[in-house]
Amino acid sequence: MSEVFSITVLSLQVSGLATVLSLLVGLPLGTVLALGRFRGRAALLSVINTGMGLPPVVVGLAVAMLLWRSGPLGDLRLIYTPWAIILAQWIIAAPVVTGLTAVALQQLDPRLQLQLLGLGASLPQMVLALWREARLPLIAALIAGFGSVISEVGASMMVGGNIRGQTRVLTTAIVLETGKGEFERALALGGLLLLLTFLINLALTLIQQRGARQRGRT
Amino acid sequence: MIEVRDLVVRRDGRAVLTIDRLRIDRGEVLAVLGPNGAGKTTLLLVLARLLVPEQGAIRFESASGPLASDLDYRRRISVVMQDPLLLDRSVFDNVAAGLRFRHLAAETVRQRTEAWLAKLSITHLKDRPGLKLSGGEAQRVALARAFVLEPELLLLDEPFSSLDAATREALSAELKRLLADTHTTTVFITHDPAEVRDLATRSLWLEDGRLIPRPA
Numbered sequence: 521m522s523e524v525f526s527i528t529v530l531s532l533q534v535s536g537l538a539t540v541l542s543l544l545v546g547l548p549l550g551t552v553l554a555l556g557r558f559r560g561r562a563a564l565l566s567v568i569n570t571g572m573g574l575p576p577v578v579v580g581l582a583v584a585m586l587l588w589r590s591g592p593l594g595d596l597r598l599i600y601t602p603w604a605i606i607l608a609q610w611i612i613a614a615p616v617v618t619g620l621t622a623v624a625l626q627q628l629d630p631r632l633q634l635q636l637l638g639l640g641a642s643l644p645q646m647v648l649a650l651w652r653e654a655r656l657p658l659i660a661a662l663i664a665g666f667g668s669v670i671s672e673v674g675a676s677m678m679v680g681g682n683i684r685g686q687t688r689v690l691t692t693a694i695v696l697e698t699g700k701g702e703f704e705r706a707l708a709l710g711g712l713l714l715l716l717t718f719l720i721n722l723a724l725t726l727i728q729q730r731g732a733r734q735r736g737r738t
Numbered sequence: 739m740i741e742v743r744d745l746v747v748r749r750d751g752r753a754v755l756t757i758d759r760l761r762i763d764r765g766e767v768l769a770v771l772g773p774n775g776a777g778k779t780t781l782l783l784v785l786a787r788l789l790v791p792e793q794g795a796i797r798f799e800s801a802s803g804p805l806a807s808d809l810d811y812r813r814r815i816s817v818v819m820q821d822p823l824l825l826d827r828s829v830f831d832n833v834a835a836g837l838r839f840r841h842l843a844a845e846t847v848r849q850r851t852e853a854w855l856a857k858l859s860i861t862h863l864k865d866r867p868g869l870k871l872s873g874g875e876a877q878r879v880a881l882a883r884a885f886v887l888e889p890e891l892l893l894l895d896e897p898f899s900s901l902d903a904a905t906r907e908a909l910s911a912e913l914k915r916l917l918a919d920t921h922t923t924t925v926f927i928t929h930d931p932a933e934v935r936d937l938a939t940r941s942l943w944l945e946d947g948r949l950i951p952r953p954a
Contacts, residue, residue, distance in 0.1 A: 631821070631823055641835075
């Protein structure tokens with residue numbers, strides 16, 4: 521039981537941190553892509569949109585090659601540690617958050633930027649106001665980012681190694697138990713993963729819908 | 739107060755606004771008329787420093803000292819667009835937005851916001867969501883949001899054009915009263931000759947991006 525608990529905590533820590541880090545990158549980058557007018561913007565948007573569908577095993581392969589003992593970042597000795605999983609999951613979630621942030625901001629009336637500046641907003645104040653206006657789809661971006669990493673197994677397996685007590689997370693544990701023919705245990709872990717995902721998404725959705733209700737209140 | 743010289747704004751290589759000289763004096767209420775696509779909104783955006791011209795100079799003599807930056811300039815003026823473009827917040831927060839951008843003390847923000855809600859007769863709406871107002875109510879909020887900043891220059895882009903005739907007339911009368919009370923230097927774009935007659939101290943005609951003598 522204590523092992524299941526530690527696996528669950530590690531899953532939440534790894535995927536939670538990867539999501540937060542993807543938000544730190546995705547929110548500003550998505551904002552620049554939505555509001556900026558620069559050469560290569562369309563190409564960058566296409567790259568981000570492609571990245572939204574990155575196969576986790578491909579990300580796992582790339583990160584493994586990067587962190588492998590003989591790889592360019594091998595000296596950091598991160599392979600088969602939770603940090604390797606966080607890095608891989610960050611690469612998976614960041615394009616999702618970035619792309620959906622850009623879409624959320626592009627849905628706002630473009631004249632709103634001019635109006636805010638015309639009221640004396642500085643650039644950071646304008647961006648903060650736009651984020652606030654787009655808060656409902658931005659929370660949806662957060663939900664999608666978290667959903668993309670909590671449920672992935674390929675990258676976590678390849679760069680984490682599924683080491684008991686160190687890098688075993690819920691998804692890799694399910695793969696292990698299934699491989700051993702321990703279907704009941706695998707099913708229980710699967711149910712736990714679904715329950716956790718549901719509860720976290722429920723919390724985020726409640727926050728999102730409270731905003732929607734406030735918007736709709738007359 | 740504000741002087742424009744040798745201004746050229748180009749779009750896709752074509753000059754969409756060319757103004758050799760335009761001077762707007764303090765206290766003046768200048769109406770800019772002209773057909774659609776004449777460059778009226780472009781002129782307003784340039785005056786608001788929201789659009790950088792390819793060529794030309796805009797000199798602004800502020801009553802409160804020299805300008806430090808474009809942001810400093812934009813904090814001495816106020817802009818009202820064709821649509822109210824209110825934020826997804828309460829009416830109070832909408833009117834207070836510009837004051838908060840200027841980092842004024844909370845009590846000052848509250849006092850000035852409440853004063854202007856009262857002046858525009860919208861105190862009863864202060865807790866309502868900004869996006870749930872009628873067109874006339876929303877435009878009153880937009881006016882309060884602009885006037886609460888006590889701007890040295892007020893720029894209005896056809897603020898009443900999307901309203902019905904009765905509301906437009908009422909708001910026009912309201913604006914006339916506010917301009918008379920505050921003596922705010924104003925540039926407003928309009929298609930409505932009645933608004934020019936009621937509000938403006940001077941009018942200009944813009945056509946194909948150039949100021950021309952007003953057609954008969």
